[in-house]
Amino acid sequence: MRDPVCPACGGDLAGQAFAPGSDAACPACGQGLWIFDEQPPALAPVVRHDEETLDALHDERLGDLVISKLGRPSRVVFDVRKVRFATSAGVGRLVTFKARLDPAGVTLVLHGVPEQLRKTLSTLGLDSIFETVG
Numbered sequence: 144m145r146d147p148v149c150p151a152c153g154g155d156l157a158g159q160a161f162a163p164g165s166d167a168a169c170p171a172c173g174q175g176l177w178i179f180d181e182q183p184p185a186l187a188p189v190v191r192h193d194e195e196t197l198d199a200l201h202d203e204r205l206g207d208l209v210i211s212k213l214g215r216p217s218r219v220v221f222d223v224r225k226v227r228f229a230t231s232a233g234v235g236r237l238v239t240f241k242a243r244l245d246p247a248g249v250t251l252v253l254h255g256v257p258e259q260l261r262k263t264l265s266t267l268g269l270d271s272i273f274e275t276v277g
């Protein structure tokens with residue numbers, strides 16, 4: 144069994160206790176990590192959206208920024224638990240984010256999609272293109 148390695152800093156995370164289906168911080172670099180329910184634990188960097196509104200202000204270069212900072216992890220988890228309201232422009236930004244990551248072989252996973260955003264994605268027929276957790 145291979146020891147888990149931080150996808151952001153490459154730090155060895157052997158001996159760390161990880162609870163599958165939750166998030167934690169890398170003790171070396173502080174990067175938020177999502178622990179998928181797999182053996183050995185698959186760790187994905189977490190990017191948080193810390194505002195209640197997801198709109199056009201959301202950085203359209205986020206996909207590029209993530210790839211330049213994190214390289215090409217197999218998955219990136221986008222934490223949208225705080226989002227209370229998503230505009231159509233905000234949903235467009237989500238699609239752009241995914242479109243930037245897809246060609247790099249990085250799967251965008253949405254964490255904690257709130258009900259309003261879930262309904263919006265469903266109405267637009269976009270709910271099936273996003274992988275989700277929690």
Ligand SMILES: [Zn+2]
Nearest residue numbers: 149152169172
């Ligand atoms: Zn790290």
